[in-house]
Structures are given as structure tokens and as C-alpha cells.
Amino acid sequence: MSGHEPLKEAMDLQRDAAALGFDWRHLDELWDKLAEEVGELQQAACGSRDEAEDELGDLLFMAVNLARHLRVDPVSALARTNAKFSRRFAYITARLGALPPIGDARRLDAMEALWQDAKRLEKQGAL
Template identity: 45%
Template sequence: MTQTPDPDRESYTLADLKTLMARLRDPETGCPWDLEQTFQSILPHTLEEAHEVADAIEREDYPHLKDELGDLLFQIIFYSQIGTEQGLFDFDAVVDNLVRKLLRRHPHVFPDGTLASRIDPDNRPDQDAIARSWEQIKAAERALRDEPADAGPASRLDDIPGALPAMVRAEKLQRRAARHGFDWPDIGPVFAKLEEELGELREAWSEALENPDKRDALEDELGDLMFVCVNLARFLKVNPDTALRRTNRKFETRFRAIEAALAEQGRELEQESLEALDAIWQSVKGVENKR
């Protein structure tokens, strides 16, 4: 039986969403699928929703963005409901912790650490001072955390999650190191390093062709090259993950255009030569900018 939303309600609120989530997880009358979920089982959905938010923003599909943000918010509500059931935390505790953390990290906006406090606009610090303060505050937070006995010496890189996508984590590692003076002086040496790593990759590839046992070295060199590419993106002030997603979309659009062009002529992709396919590829370049 299909139900329609309550026609008497002008709009639903966050409180309604929390109520809905509790109903979905009700042991007796809830949804069987929702009842089976755990922190671990929801995680892949959370990552997917976050990427869909990013995709909507990059495509400037703002009507769709509203839906995607709602889906992402639902993930937080879901985690919070499970946390409530297990006596770990609830949604209100998540919000309270977040507000306190942001108040603590923004003394240039909330000098007394309260929402009521205000800073003198004429004495607002500059961006460099704010960045230094932010790093000092986060360092103090790291120092206060309980670390395992075998955690080893504290590092300025400690709170960069190991589970981040590799490219995202590479950029965060580089930015953190750069804040502490470990960085190239300008972009010139980065280009030089890129050429150096490319040469080392070619050498490792040649050696791997002769000796398959050296394929680990090939992987190392490819990783080094990609790490430098992330560094280059940082100096160019380009987000590497965003740039790669943009190229993915460009490739997909052009490849689909090739398929369409061949279909119009009654030709099959797999039966065409690489030269013929490249000629069509060249002819459809720029098609993604015409849509």
C-alpha cells in the first residue's frame, strides 16, 4: 500500500527526522533492513553519499544537492540512533561536542568561547595568525587525547586518519608537514621532482620486465610519482581529487560520444582499430563543454 506524506504538515523538522529514525529501528514495528544495520554496515553507504554530494556540487546541480545533503544527514542520524541504543552517544551529544569544538577552535570569532561572545572587528587577526592558532589548538587537543601505551612518540601527523582515500590523505600529510616548515620553497623543485620520479618509474618498469620479483619496486615508484603529483596540485592550488573526478567525467563523456558516433554508422567499438577510435576521439574533444 502506497502512502503519501501528511498533507497537513507544512514542513518536517530535525525532531521529526529523529522520531522517524527511532521508529525505523523499533524492534517490534520497525523496518527489517534498518534493524539489521550496524556502524560497520552503514559505512559504505556513508562514503557513497558523501561522494554524491561532491558530484552534485561539481555539476552545480543544486536542486539535486538538496536531496544528497538530506541523504548524508540521514547517515548521521542513523549512526546516532545506533549510538543511543548501545548507550554510547546520541544525536544531541554529537551536536554538543561539535559546537564546543568549533567554539574552541575559533577564538578569533568567539573570544570567550561562548556563542554570545563577539570579537572587535577592527582587531580581527589576519589569515596567517588564524592558521597558526588553529594548528596550535589542534595540537593541544591531540596532546590531551588518551594514547595507547605502545603508540610511540607523538607526531604532528597523528590525527590524520589512516582510512582516508590515499589521494586525500597524501594531500593532508603534505599540508600538515608544510605548516611546520617541511616543504618546497616554490613550485620549481616540484616540477623537477616530478621529472625525476618519472625517470625512476621508467627504470623500475624496465627492471620489472626482466625480473618479475621487482614489481614491488615498480609499485613504490608509481606511488612516489603520484605523491609528487599531489604535491604539484597543492602548489597549483588545485584539489587533486576534484581534478581527477573532473577528468573521469570528461573521459566518460567522450567515450560515450565515441559509442554514439559508431552506433549511428552501424559500427562496433570492438571491431575498430585503435587509429580509427583515436580519430573519433579527436573529433569529439570538447563535447563535454557543449552540454
């Protein structure tokens, strides 16, 4: 099974339910539910792996539901984000020699600064 099939299945399940009237009435309701799912995942993070997986699944399902209401294809949205991450992370990896060594507490801060540089350059069309 390819990685995008569960996203498509979630979209199909939600569309089928919506066609029968089981759907959110207003977009604002989805934001509240998304926040609720984040909170439940935060609590589950301290529990078992199964609990965390269940709650992460609920959060992802809710994100697909939000995508449906925003008329955004979640597979395309994730592909765009993957490409954006790859561009920005490539900017960081091209500068690994200038970073503090792994294990140095300053390394993550230096990487974050490069990440912010990459975001800025991307917005300027230079990355």
C-alpha cells in the same frame, strides 16, 4: 576505504610537513621532481610489480604535492578528468559499429581520431 582517502591522506601529510617547514620553496622545483618521478617509474616498469607500484605511488604523491601548490583539490581534479574521459569515451562507443574489428591494427587509430573529434566538439560546447 574509499578511493579518495589516500589522496586526502597524501594532502594531509604534505600539509603537516609544510607546516613544519619541510616543503618546496618554488613551484619550479616541483616540475623537476615530477619529471624525476616519471623517469623512475619508466625504469621501474621493466622491473617487478612491487617496484612499479612504489614508483607509481611516488609519482601520485608528487602529483598531489603539485596540486597542493597549485591550490587544486586532487580529488575534484580527478573527478573532473573521469567525467571528461567518460564523455569522450561515450562518443567513441556510440560509433563502435563504424570501427575496424578488435585485433585490426587500424582500430586504435580510428578510435584516436574519434577521441580527437570528441575533444574538438567538447571545446566547441557541442559534446
